[in-house]
Amino acid sequence: MPLISNDTEGRKDVKPLALHRLPATPATVHWGYFDPALAPAIRVKSGDLVHAEAVTHHAGDAPELMMDDAIHKIFTEIPESDRTPGVHIMTGPIWVEDAKPGDMIEVRYLSMVPRFRYGANLAANWGYLYKEFNEQERVTIYQIDADGNNARAHYAYDFQGKYLTPGKITKCPECDRQKALEGVRIPVRPHLGTAGVAPDVKGRVSTIPPGLHGGNIDNWRIGAGATMYYPVAVDGALFSIGDPHISQGDGEISGTAIEASLDVVFQVILRKDFHFPSPLLETADSWIVHGFGDDLDQAMRAASLDMLHLLNEHQGLSRNDSYSLMSVAADFGVTQVVDTRQGVHVRISRGLFPPKGDRR
């Protein structure tokens, strides 16, 4: 990659990169929604770097471990009435100069560093096995090892009442804290649960269901080293990030990951040379296509059709060849089953393909 030829030979100049700082403050976050009418927090040009803060809406699950003054300010200054219709604290939006509907923005995620050494997992009322757990919600606080490789459970507690709106600050007395997952080590996979562009709609769109604009995709592969391509729907793209995670499994079945604030560096590149209908992920060795639907079957169908499109339109395979290749070499996975709209992703190795022009 990049997906489409990005020939650097013969270029005349190498421009110095611009770096924008985007801290999360009550003025630079929007809580629970995307909205094309929102004023940009910053404006960037294609190629610029952004160093942004992504703050978890679960920071209040262990405020003594997961909050500082700046996050506390967000939690106290943004009224609950303005955190709607979704739940995620989104940093942005970022105006990308000259971005128009029909373009793509390529976001190269370069670095994701935990802000604290703690994160929270909630077995939530929207979790997949809520009934099997007698409708008892439970918080497990995880600690990241000093070397940043693994997380371990720090303590857990049963949540009192119903966890209706993330964003509350919970006081769990010492006496209620229980040991959890003793000795179990979980490799960290820092990533953004939610990131995307403003959809072309009137008014607010919830951050909860993922969609063609990106949003709450909850694919743990959207971490440092990954590149996402988002289809631009409105002028300026209006890209925002939020819902940072330390680790998540495919499925996210309890309803949440290990939710933890991250400092994120990424580069935004405006692409007018190709279009793709849904959020597309590129890693060092794979392309991953996302499908969404009211259930897994719908999501599976959407993912299969968009992978067919990728192979046919962008790799230049015939439709017949694309279909056979998908059956023998593409791997479908369950992204999540807890975000109202469910997700299936499908991965194909980039290493399968010969260089263009070399079809031997």
Next chain:
Amino acid sequence: MPLISNDTEGRKDVKPLALHRLPATPATVHWGYFDPALAPAIRVKSGDLVHAEAVTHHAGDAPELMMDDAIHKIFTEIPESDRTPGVHIMTGPIWVEDAKPGDMIEVRYLSMVPRFRYGANLAANWGYLYKEFNEQERVTIYQIDADGNNARAHYAYDFQGKYLTPGKITKCPECDRQKALEGVRIPVRPHLGTAGVAPDVKGRVSTIPPGLHGGNIDNWRIGAGATMYYPVAVDGALFSIGDPHISQGDGEISGTAIEASLDVVFQVILRKDFHFPSPLLETADSWIVHGFGDDLDQAMRAASLDMLHLLNEHQGLSRNDSYSLMSVAADFGVTQVVDTRQGVHVRISRGLFPPKGDRR
């Protein structure tokens, strides 16, 4: 692993391993069904090795490349009326001495070697995107490189008529052969699409839908180096193998993999020391639990409940801890969507867990 302690200290003797040869012949295969009333092809003791032939029911898609006299004999001597209600050529069954309902058999797959250098993928009428391809079925013949690392498309042809019953011998004239997937290389993943024990039912059970007995799981990880645990349902277990594949993606969306005969070496071990309700896969670094259902949502639920069971009952985690761990570290994938009963598998790394007794 093994899943349950397999302490070898203090053992008195190391028995020489017995090796059974089980070629596929009209007398040692059953086509399209499991049946607890079937007479065993061979009888083995716990610990014995078996060197068996698994023959693809798609050998007739390129008879000049995928058949020899022994396979031709199977295709011609077993009447079509006896290939029912499923489609797979199963080698066996193997009687495991002293196996009783409630036991498990552990099958360690040691080696899977292609019998020929060719395999067939069919875009079938039962494929996931059959309608999107205007109900045209198509065969793509793949060739395995001489070094056995990769497969490449050799030629393809549109199937004439409807591919109702695999097991026919197709003559595709040279003139109908088309180039396909030029330059694309597909890493091989030799594995058994179908393997399992006889279910406890009266009469024949189709090999097409997978189930608690194993059967047509179509997980490409069931290859050399993998160990499967199957719950025994009838005396002697009556284990059979078939439906060999060279490569398949998670999903198997065209309806088939690269179907190709394999010679398989495996060891059968009778386990009376633990029970698991569904076919369980163990690899070098993972445990993988299989769920099945009429759709992906049912399969997802079954897989999630059985993974909860594995962590709770066999790893000794509390139910709460198991649930949190699954959400942050277990990966759900789509096994297949084309075998009548759909499949979801869920993987957890064995490396997460401390040695028993070391919970620091």
